[in-house]
Amino acid sequence: MRPIDVLIDVYGLSELLRFIERTLYASPTRTEAGAKPGDRVTVVTRAALAQCSRWPSAFASERKDHRFYEIVEDTINPEFEYRYFVIHDDRGEPCTVQPFFVLDQDLLAGMGSHTRAVAATIRHLWPGFLKLRTLMVGCAAGEGHFDGADEPSRQEGARRLASAIMCHARAMKIRLVVIKEFPAKYRPTLACFMQAGFARVPSLPMTRLEIKYGSFDDYMCRALHSARRAKLRRTFQTLNRAPPVEMSLEGDITPIIGEIYPLYLQVYARSKQHFEKLTPEFLCALGQAIPDKSRFFVWRQSGKIIAFNLCMVQGDAIYSEYIGLDYAVALDLHLYFVAVRDVITWAIANGYRSYCSSALSYEPKFHLRHRLDPIDLYVRHTSAVINPILRCLLPWLEPTRQEPLLRKFENYDELWDRS
Structure with missing residues (x-):
């Protein structure tokens, strides 16, 4: 032609x-x-x-x-x-x-x-x-x-x-x-x-996990298969060979937004599907304008912030909305599972009965016995x-x-x- x-x-x-x-x-x-x-x-x-x-x-x-x-x-x-x-x-x-x-x-x-x-x-x-x-x-x-x-x-x-x-x-x-x-x-x-x-x-x-248990260990024993329990325990033992990782609950995260926001961007960049892209102003405003419903969990190692999890609460449920991880250490320390464990532990101790999570990352949620919401x-x-x-x-x-x-x-x- x-x-x-x-x-x-x-x-x-x-x-x-x-x-x-x-x-x-x-x-x-x-x-x-x-x-x-x-x-x-x-x-x-x-x-x-x-x-x-x-x-x-x-x-x-x-x-x-x-x-x-x-x-x-x-x-x-x-x-x-x-x-x-x-x-x-x-x-x-x-x-x-x-x-x-x-x-x-x-x-x-x-x-x-x-x-x-x-x-x-x-x-x-x-x-x-x-x-x-x-x-x-x-x-x-x-x-x-x-x-x-x-x-x-x-x-x-x-x-x-x-x-x-x-x-x-x-x-x-x-x-x-x-x-x-x-x-x-x-x-x-x-x-x-x-x-x-x-x-x-x-x-x-979204997904939902009932957490009507006495502790995270009680949840693992009663809700998870033995092979999954053993794997999780080996995962957490990794922390024993590393400098201590400590969690804190923060209110207004404006003073540390410069450390937190890059961790969110790391997770966002690795995701295969992208939804809304948050801004530093969004994260800061939540803690300032809705302190009664917002919870910021922050993990530090040797004084450095290596992870955070923005959660919101409603009734007897806690919602994991957004997470940020430092991938220089996140995979070695299994920070995703550390964050899940620590937030659920805090939620059980404070009387919450359900742990809800946003879309994506379905594989670990499936193994942790979440149900689809x-x-x-x-x-x-x-x-x-x-x-x-x-x-x-x-x-x-x-x-x-x-x-x-x-x-x-x-x-x-x-x-x-x-x-």
């Missing part, structure tokens, strides 16, 4: 792809029947939210209350557009506040390297291929929760938001709407989104034409496909539970 023929073919294909993109991504004019976004569901900025009477008590029962969302907006991903849905009751009073953010989402971000390589070739001709302007309801740092004073108010707020959200999305030229990473306990509350055309798929789950994504395209196609594709795009180890957990089926 002559070079000019190749050029013509490439140009023609490129124009065809652009035509498909313009046709399929064109915003439809038809709106949902009965959707009245202006009277019961409004969109406000953070500044306007200061006048909302509901906001100071929003998410009060969760570890990530309204203060957490403010910290996230102030310190993480400044390129996101942070906004808030305010949902009003029949009297016009705000009863629910639901944070959201807008970004350009790459639908292939969680796929394997081969899929991304194929997509990169396509994107030479179609730069916007599977990249969509996306509205995400929830939290930009971890799982989301649905606000409301009680379950009836949450269900009513969800119903009103489900009926109005597509009108708001189209007004903002959104292509994809995602209810991002909501725990499975919200499935009854969010069933109205399924009725509104959303598809539910699992996100990478499912979180869900609810996804819909704003185009009535594309949405049925997207619903068919989602099972092939959802992130748990990249973690085959999840199938080994005894409650794996709960990720897809349709009941």
Whole structure:
């Protein structure tokens, strides 16, 4: 084939792809029947939210209350557009506040390297291929929760938001709407989104370990197999041949952030999948603004900080949120397991009954007998034409496909539970 023929073919294909993109991504004019976004569901900025009477008590029962969302907006991903849905009751009073953010989402971000390589070739001709302007309801740092004073108010707020959200999305030229990473306990509350055309798929789950034991040794003896107990004991004996490693519980970590933050970056760089990237300001703000729910565990060896674990508490559960390790010594000292042991020991001594952990690093959690704690994504395209196609594709795009180890957990089926 002559070079000019190749050029013509490439140009023609490129124009065809652009035509498909313009046709399929064109915003439809038809709106949902009965959707009245202006009277019961409004969109406000953070500044306007200061006048909302509901906001100071929003998410009060969760570890990530309204203060957490403010910290996230102030310190993480400044390129996101942070906004808030305010949902009003029949009297016009705000009863629910639901944070959201807008970004350009790459639908292939969680796929394997081969899929991304194929997509990169396509994107030479179609730069916007599977990249969509996306509205995400929830939290930009971890799982989301649905606000409301009680379950009836949450269900009513969800119903009103489900009926109005597509009108708001189209007004903002959104292509994809995602209810991002909501725990499975919200499935009854969010069933109205399924009725509104959303598809539910699992996100990478958190994990939970019941720690109703007298001590960490008691947990090992009663919960773990003998081979795993023996391996853990050999792991901890490594510490006996090294300078002592001491743990401390810190409040405001601002004075030591210069030592802590590089350890977080080391863990972040080694991760195969990346979520939100924290900033030093985020870590400092948590200790300063939410001291009642934040716990910073710090490990030192010979006076040098070699590990930290940011945890948050809620009721009788402690949540391991983020960890930082000095890999110059972390593997030799098995610091991950040291951190787990010491935090669980502290939690048991202080009356906590559950140890929860964020997504990823599933292999050690599997061997330590964690159970999966499912979180869900609810996804819909704003185009009535594309949405049925997207619903068919989602099972092939959802992130748990990249973690085959999840199938080994005894409650794996709960990720897809349709009941």
